[in-house]
Amino acid sequence: MRAQYILVDGLPIPFEEGQTIMQAAMVAEVFIPHLCHHPEFKPQGSCKLCTVKANGRYVSACTMPAKDGMEVENNSPDLNDKRRTMLQMLFVEGNHFCPSCEQSGNCRLQALAYELEMLTPHFNQFYPDRPLDASHPEVLLDFNRCILCELCVRASRDVDGKNVFALSGRGIGKHLIVNAESGRLADTAFSLADKAAHVCPVGVILEKRRGFAIPIGRRRYDLEPIGMQVEGQARRRSGEL
Amino acid sequence: MDSMPFALETAAADSSTLRRVAIDPLSRVEGHGKVTLLLDEDDQVQQVRLHIVEFRGFEKFIQGRPYWEVPVMVQRLCGICPVSHHLAAAKALDHVVGADRLTASAEKLRRLMHYGQILQSHALHFFHLSSPDLLFGFDSEPGRRNIVGVAAAYPDVARQGVLLRKFGQEVIRLTAGKRVHGTGAIPGGVNRALTRDERDELLAEIYTIIGWSRQAVQLVKRLHAADPELYDSFGTCRSNILSLVGVDGTLDFYDGHLRARDADGSIIVDGLPVENYHQLIHEEVKPWSYMKFPFLAALGPQQGWYKVGPLARVQNCNSIPTPLAEAERREFIDHGQGKLIHAPLAYHWARMIEMLLAAETIKDLLHDDDLSGTELTTGGTRHHEGVGVIEAPRGTLIHHYRVDDDDLVTTCNLIVSTTHNNQPMNEAIRRVALRYLNGRQLSEGVLNHIEVAIRAFDPCLSCATHALGKMPLQVELQDAAGQVLQRLRTVP
Ligand code: SF4
Numbered sequence: 004m005r006a007q008y009i010l011v012d013g014l015p016i017p018f019e020e021g022q023t024i025m026q027a028a029m030v031a032e033v034f035i036p037h038l039c040h041h042p043e044f045k046p047q048g049s050c051k052l053c054t055v056k057a058n059g060r061y062v063s064a065c066t067m068p069a070k071d072g073m074e075v076e077n078n079s080p081d082l083n084d085k086r087r088t089m090l091q092m093l094f095v096e097g098n099h100f101c102p103s104c105e106q107s108g109n110c111r112l113q114a115l116a117y118e119l120e121m122l123t124p125h126f127n128q129f130y131p132d133r134p135l136d137a138s139h140p141e142v143l144l145d146f147n148r149c150i151l152c153e154l155c156v157r158a159s160r161d162v163d164g165k166n167v168f169a170l171s172g173r174g175i176g177k178h179l180i181v182n183a184e185s186g187r188l189a190d191t192a193f194s195l196a197d198k199a200a201h202v203c204p205v206g207v208i209l210e211k212r213r214g215f216a217i218p219i220g221r222r223r224y225d226l227e228p229i230g231m232q233v234e235g236q237a238r239r240r241s242g243e244l
Numbered sequence: 245m246d247s248m249p250f251a252l253e254t255a256a257a258d259s260s261t262l263r264r265v266a267i268d269p270l271s272r273v274e275g276h277g278k279v280t281l282l283l284d285e286d287d288q289v290q291q292v293r294l295h296i297v298e299f300r301g302f303e304k305f306i307q308g309r310p311y312w313e314v315p316v317m318v319q320r321l322c323g324i325c326p327v328s329h330h331l332a333a334a335k336a337l338d339h340v341v342g343a344d345r346l347t348a349s350a351e352k353l354r355r356l357m358h359y360g361q362i363l364q365s366h367a368l369h370f371f372h373l374s375s376p377d378l379l380f381g382f383d384s385e386p387g388r389r390n391i392v393g394v395a396a397a398y399p400d401v402a403r404q405g406v407l408l409r410k411f412g413q414e415v416i417r418l419t420a421g422k423r424v425h426g427t428g429a430i431p432g433g434v435n436r437a438l439t440r441d442e443r444d445e446l447l448a449e450i451y452t453i454i455g456w457s458r459q460a461v462q463l464v465k466r467l468h469a470a471d472p473e474l475y476d477s478f479g480t481c482r483s484n485i486l487s488l489v490g491v492d493g494t495l496d497f498y499d500g501h502l503r504a505r506d507a508d509g510s511i512i513v514d515g516l517p518v519e520n521y522h523q524l525i526h527e528e529v530k531p532w533s534y535m536k537f538p539f540l541a542a543l544g545p546q547q548g549w550y551k552v553g554p555l556a557r558v559q560n561c562n563s564i565p566t567p568l569a570e571a572e573r574r575e576f577i578d579h580g581q582g583k584l585i586h587a588p589l590a591y592h593w594a595r596m597i598e599m600l601l602a603a604e605t606i607k608d609l610l611h612d613d614d615l616s617g618t619e620l621t622t623g624g625t626r627h628h629e630g631v632g633v634i635e636a637p638r639g640t641l642i643h644h645y646r647v648d649d650d651d652l653v654t655t656c657n658l659i660v661s662t663t664h665n666n667q668p669m670n671e672a673i674r675r676v677a678l679r680y681l682n683g684r685q686l687s688e689g690v691l692n693h694i695e696v697a698i699r700a701f702d703p704c705l706s707c708a709t710h711a712l713g714k715m716p717l718q719v720e721l722q723d724a725a726g727q728v729l730q731r732l733r734t735v736p
């Protein structure tokens with residue numbers, strides 16, 4: 004049988020039956036910006052950052068199955084404008100103060116903001132008041148930075164089998180909760196060894212007392228921008244870089 | 245103790261008959277200052293007050309945050325000397341993580357960062373902010389009274405000032421990771437060492453920097469010698485002095501014990517561990533000012549106020565540990581002829597001696613292989629409380645935190661240099677107002693005398709530095725009913 008391809012910005016990318024656009028792109032090392040997607044977890048399509056145009060329609064790349072001959076527009080001014088606006092909304096909805104955030108340089112939200120050249124928050128800040136949960140001896144939860152991607156929810160439920168996290172409320176009142184009667188992380192079976200302790204793309208679930216031990220400037224996205232980390236490999240192999 | 249007001253703090257005459265002059269800054273960023281004067285019908289000064297509005301939301305803001313975030317977070321307190329807050333907080337939190345003694349590498353790297361900060365801040369203060377007044381005269385043509393004017397008339401002086409500052413900033417960048425909002429100091433140590441190449445890069449310049457620092461001391465001395473009467477008397481007010489001194493009694497910006505002397509130079513308190521600062525210092529609140537008035541508890545609010553900063557430090561220590569600066573210190577002390585020097589303008593002289601000390605110390609540190617060491621952090625038994633005190637460019641800086649079992653900050657108390665100097669600055673401008681303003685037509689040049697006195701103390705008024713050399717002031721003359729009679733704006 005002939006191999007099947009999608010065309011991402013004109014570039015033919017092979018895929019296997021059942022793969023989404025995002026999965027095919029990841030294998031081919033083509034960067035589609037995303038926040039709630041993680042290759043190890045079932046896609047849920049909530050952040051909409053991966054929005055692409057497939058055969059002329061806006062779809063989420065992380066949930067849309069690839070189809071042979073599908074023309075996908077990804078890295079275009081129109082889509083990047085929309086993604087930038089989504090990032091700006093995420094920034095103002097929470098309290099994201101990069102200069103004093105210990106996750107700076109390791110944060111996907113920040114890395115994408117740089118990647119998509121978001122220069123200002125544009126919208127008015129919400130300044131929500133969200134108290135920390137510092138009850139657990141090893142892990143701190145700073146809800147101020149939660150973007151509701153549910154990666155921790157999925158990791159704790161599907162990998163750790165503990166169901167420590169859940170989303171509660173609707174619309175603007177939607178927020179992350181800890182599944183314990185007290186609502187405190189200390190009163191769950193959560194541990195630093197859990198998968199859920201290491202999937203947060205921003206700075207909510209933090210190992211305690213680590214802080215700024217790794218200097219800013221030597222962190223994951225300080226060393227190479229997020230898009231380059233995906234695409235650089237492919238381009239390096241093809242001799243382009 | 246009765247609270248007899250200081251002379252000119254509160255007008256003796258019925259203030260409803262007096263006219264009011266408010267010198268108000270136009271730019272309000274972090275802390276800002278305002279001077280109000282009350283004049284009677286004969287233009288005699290009846291009341292003078294310096295009001296400094298501090299940004300005080302911070303202590304609240306830090307409550308409930310994890311302690312390891314604090315040294316980075318506190319840098320938002322001040323755009324002018326963030327490194328001082330960074331290090332004072334890290335020192336306080338060293339105790340919380342049980343690091344009562346840092347590794348040699350960590351302590352030296354922090355020291356290097358701090359001495360870089362002293363160098364850059366003192367250079368900025370002297371060359372950019374004060375040299376225009378001192379070189380051209382306090383009521384010289386205002387359009388020229390700035391660093392651009394200095395560059396035109398004294399190109400070498402201006403150039404060296406700019407490059408001295410740049411070198412200090414480079415030291416900060418290499419030790420803290422960034423020029424502003426660095427993260428170099430962490431509770432229990434530091435997060436990066438210097439490579440051999442980085443040290444060599446700084447070593448290539450340090451001897452020039454020392455040379456220029458020596459010239460800066462000579463320049464200040466020439467200014468004093470040219471008009472000793474002015475320099476010794478302008479705004480001069482006797483007071484106690486306070487600073488850290490190293491455990492061996494030498495001048496130390498980074499660590500030591502608290503020492504206070506009275507106005508005659510006799511030691512009142514010595515060897516006080518910094519965690520007992522609250523035994524030494526109490527703070528008075530006055531209804532007309534947002535900023536507190538600290539005083540030595542043993543002497544009370546009337547007698548206990550004190551100066552901090554270069555003038556206090558250079559006279560409070562037994563000696564300076566580097567040879568060139570020590571020789572300058574001796575000459576400075578000799579100038580006082582056995583008495584403590586209290587003249588605000590002598591702050592500049594002391595400040596340049598300190599800049600030389602910083603440059604010499606940076607040189608010594610750069611030759612020390614501990615700077616490239618690998619043992620950068622340490623820890624021990626956890627505590628719930630920590631006090632960190634440092635000599636910031638402007639004077640003693642105190643950070644005090646309590647941390648709960650869950651690692652969150654529960655209380656935070658800060659006493660910044662500008663607060664310590666609140667009373668002396670008020671006293672200095674009262675003297676200046678009496679001598680230069682009484683009975684005179686108010687003009688920009690006359691009012692600039694007030695600024696010159698305030699600026700000598702180098703208060704942390706962001707408006708004072710952002711405008712580089714000018715506190716942008718709005719001056720209003722009001723009658724007793726608060727009606728604006730005349731509006732006079734200084735050249736921005
Ligand atoms: S805590 Fe982190 S991983 Fe969990 S929903 Fe919020 S942002 Fe996502």
Ligand code: FES
Binds near residue numbers: 036038050051063066
């Ligand atoms: S990554 Fe596809 S919707 Fe979030």
